[in-house]
């Protein structure tokens with residue numbers, strides 16, 4: 023349809039990078055793109071921290087367990103949901119901090135941060151760079167926050183590795199629109215209408231270049247949600263000043 027949409031439809035997460043550098047000019051463009059996203063009520067509730075220190079990269083890569091590309095990719099950013107700037111402004115003007123502590127503000131910061139990251143991802147892919155989100159920094163969210171000196175009213179949401187792709191898997195097939203898009207009201211999933219999609223995903227996993235697997239989308243999800251992930255995140259967010267209410 024057009025180049026932007028073609029690029030979006032070709033997205034794949036990249037986990038193998040060449041040694042080629044991401045240039046300073048490219049990094050500046052990526053950061054400008056991230057900062058230019060929509061932002062709830064113009065609060066701009068995120069910060070981006072580039073991790074260049076190799077010891078720190080190793081430490082964070084170890085925390086992710088599954089993502090050695092955190093230390094191998096040329097560039098690694100941590101996206102921080104950030105209401106600390108607002109906290110400082112409110113304190114300086116003797117205003118209560120209650121309104122930045124609640125769940126709605128936490129959602130605002132999470133969404134703002136995610137929009138910035140996805141803008142960066144789209145910009146990177148438009149320059150033929152590869153990206154991978156790294157949610158597994160939350161395997162030890164507290165340690166990551168301490169390692170990068172995060173203050174109250176902030177938290178590390180995810181990282182993003184960026185570099186020149188060495189290997190790219192095929193595009194991962196997405197749910198059929200009939201299972202994800204509706205008009206006027208929500209459409210409940212019928213268990214049996216995923217069988218065609220499961221077969222498609224099975225073929226994708228069997229044939230992909232890296233880490234082939236014998237699984238379907240249904241099986242993956244049953245495995246992912248057979249236990250509670252990172253229950254300690256809530257306590258950490260409370261320590262950071264959020265009420266979760």
Ligand SMILES: Cc1cc2nc3c(=O)[nH]c(=O)nc-3n(C[C@H](O)[C@H](O)[C@H](O)COP(=O)(O)O)c2cc1C
Nearest residue numbers: 033034035037086089154155156157158159180194
């Ligand atoms: C918020 C978020 C966190 C993610 N965390 C990781 C991660 O820690 N490690 C990793 O290898 N991939 C991670 N991914 C990549 C997903 O596994 C990937 O997007 C998904 O399997 C779809 O594949 P695709 O991006 O190649 O289409 C993450 C993606 C998102 C959106």
